[in-house]
Amino acid sequence: MRSTALAVIPVGVLVERRKAKSVWADFLWGPVSVLAGTPTAAPWTPVDTREDATLFFVGQAVIELHRTETANYHDNLASGAPALWTALRPVASERGPHEILAVTADPAEGEGFTNAGTNHVEAVPMPPDIVKIVAQFIVEHHVDRPFVKRQRDQKTSPHRKVRERER
Numbered sequence: 536m537r538s539t540a541l542a543v544i545p546v547g548v549l550v551e552r553r554k555a556k557s558v559w560a561d562f563l564w565g566p567v568s569v570l571a572g573t574p575t576a577a578p579w580t581p582v583d584t585r586e587d588a589t590l591f592f593v594g595q596a597v598i599e600l601h602r603t604e605t606a607n608y609h610d611n612l613a614s615g616a617p618a619l620w621t622a623l624r625p626v627a628s629e630r631g632p633h634e635i636l637a638v639t640a641d642p643a644e645g646e647g648f649t650n651a652g653t654n655h656v657e658a659v660p661m662p663p664d665i666v667k668i669v670a671q672f673i674v675e676h677h678v679d680r681p682f683v684k685r686q687r688d689q690k691t692s693p694h695r696k697v698r699e700r701e702r
Contacts (some may be wrong), residue, residue: 540599547574620645
C-alpha cells in the first residue's frame with residue numbers, strides 16, 4: 536500500500552513492563568514515551584530496570600503527516616498537552632509480546648486504533664522536536680475549510696412522505 540503522506544517523522548517507541556497486581560496477568564505493558572529520530576538500538580532492548588518495572592525500546596516507527604488532517608493536528612497542538620498516540624498489537628514472537636502498529640499525531644486516527652479491541656493504544660507526550668515539525672507542517676499545508684450545513688432537499692425528505700400520507 537502506498538502512503539499519501541507529505542512528511543514522515545522517524546521515531547522510536549519506549550514501552551514499560553510493570554509487575555501486575557492481579558491474579559489474571561503477570562505483567563502490564565504500556566507505551567510510555569516516543570523519541571524523535573532514528574534510534575540505533577535493537578528492538579526490545581532494555582533501557583532501564585527498576586524493582587517493579589522495566590523500560591524497553593520496542594522499535595522504530597514513522598509518524599505520517601497528511602495535508603487533509605492538519606485541522607486535527609492543530610487541535611492536538613492547541614490542547615495545551617500535545618500528544619502522540621501509540622498503537623501496539625499483541626503478537627506471539629520470541630522478540631517480544633507486542634509490535635508497533637502505528638504512531639500518530641492525529642487524535643481521530645489514534646482513537647480509531649482502539650476499534651480492534653486487542654490493540655494497546657496510549658497517548659504519550661509529544662516531544663518538543665516533533666511539536667515543531669508538526670507546527671511547521673500545519674503552517675505550510677493547512678487550508679481553512681468553512682463548515683457548510685447541508686440543506687435537505689424537500690422533494691426527497693423522509694418527513695415529506697409521512698406528511699403526504701397524513702393528508
